[in-house]
Amino acid sequence: MADIVRFGISLENELLANFDTLIKRRRYSNRSEAIRDLIRQELLKKDLEEYRDVAGAITFIYDHHQRNLLNKIIDVQHDCQDIIQSSQHIHLDHHNCLEIVAVKGNSRKVSKLSDMLKALKGVKHSSLSMSSAGRIK
Ligand code: NI
Numbered sequence: 001m002a003d004i005v006r007f008g009i010s011l012e013n014e015l016l017a018n019f020d021t022l023i024k025r026r027r028y029s030n031r032s033e034a035i036r037d038l039i040r041q042e043l044l045k046k047d048l049e050e051y052r053d054v055a056g057a058i059t060f061i062y063d064h065h066q067r068n069l070l071n072k073i074i075d076v077q078h079d080c081q082d083i084i085q086s087s088q089h090i091h092l093d094h095h096n097c098l099e100i101v102a103v104k105g106n107s108r109k110v111s112k113l114s115d116m117l118k119a120l121k122g123v124k125h126s127s128l129s130m131s132s133a134g135r136i137k
Pocket of ligand 1: 064089090091092
């Protein structure tokens, strides 16, 4: 486990009260864990701005009856195999498929892949979730 450093924070009563309300709602067990997550979030934001490596998932829903869509989805993924770790396909109902693509690599490439999939006609919903590629403790 990493060395732990304790430090004090000074802030206004009202700000602390608002923070405590927020972290209670988000079910943090203590302020330290909430503050650690805020710091990690800011470090991740910096990684994204600097186009560093990230790990994440692209999740999208599409109509598999849409002409040629499946082939286009496969073509796009073959062109980006350097950042794709795996993908999972789930048949949601008669029309709709859900696909989850696990990615790891440069944040700019990951965003580009997500944008390309989202822009395909017949893709109804898409979301990209990016996280640190393990660099942030
Ligand atoms: Ni399917």
